[in-house]
Amino acid sequence: MRIIVMGCGRVGEQVSRLMADEGHEVIVIDKNPHALARLSPSFRGRTIEGIGFDKEVLIEAGIRDADAFAATSTSDNANIISARIARFVFHVPKVVARLYDPRRAEIYQRLGLLTISSTSLGAERIRELLTYAEIEPVMTFGGGEVRLITMETPYRITGHLVKHMTIPGEITVVAITRKGHAFVPYMGTEFLGGDLIHLAILATSMERLKDMTGLGEGV
Numbered sequence: 619m620r621i622i623v624m625g626c627g628r629v630g631e632q633v634s635r636l637m638a639d640e641g642h643e644v645i646v647i648d649k650n651p652h653a654l655a656r657l658s659p660s661f662r663g664r665t666i667e668g669i670g671f672d673k674e675v676l677i678e679a680g681i682r683d684a685d686a687f688a689a690t691s692t693s694d695n696a697n698i699i700s701a702r703i704a705r706f707v708f709h710v711p712k713v714v715a716r717l718y719d720p721r722r723a724e725i726y727q728r729l730g731l732l733t734i735s736s737t738s739l740g741a742e743r744i745r746e747l748l749t750y751a752e753i754e755p756v757m758t759f760g761g762g763e764v765r766l767i768t769m770e771t772p773y774r775i776t777g778h779l780v781k782h783m784t785i786p787g788e789i790t791v792v793a794i795t796r797k798g799h800a801f802v803p804y805m806g807t808e809f810l811g812g813d814l815i816h817l818a819i820l821a822t823s824m825e826r827l828k829d830m831t832g833l834g835e836g837v
Contacts, residue, residue, distance in 0.1 A: 624670030625691030626653040638662040671700040686712040771813040774832040781805040788823040
């Protein structure tokens with residue numbers, strides 16, 4: 619994939635390194651040469667000094683053939699402007715914009731732009747760790763309505779079957795990791811001690827999961 623990253627702050631730098639290390643063609647744009655210097659000589663991508671929503675700069679970066687665009691600067695306005703240009707002018711298939719103000723997210727989602735709010739994600743992550751210490755959320759979907767959870771088999775359900783933990787439309791066991799190997803279980807698969815259970819769950823069903831598994835009791 620050809621991926622353009624606009625903004626080389628801490629987030630932009632990490633995204634750029636990760637994607638480049640995975641073998642993608644990464645082009646990083648930032649108006650500050652000192653920011654671009656965050657990327658060491660071992661960085662496998664390309665850097666361009668310039669304004670990330672300048673069309674000529676974007677064309678130089680190869681946006682006409684880009685597969686994805688990430689706006690990760692410290693300015694919400696710059697991120698949205700560049701994301702809109704990438705999506706609606708150059709028709710880049712995948713566009714994500716980082717937002718500091720979560721109140722703007724819904725507005726831009728209506729425009730068809732994917733947004734990530736570090737403020738909302740950080741606050742939600744802290745809440746989860748405080749409230750569900752033994753239940754590890756690894757990913758959320760949409761506006762957080764559905765979560766992907768990983769947890770070690772609780773004592774209460776050891777020896778029970780997957781069907782006993784399945785609630786249609788609320789809780790679904792999507793995989794089990796056992797002794798380092800993951801597999802998709804059947805309804806009749808038995809939970810063993812030491813299993814890592816991966817399940818998709820509605821955010822509104824977290825309390826029901828706690829009641830079912832006994833996690834959080836005595837906290």
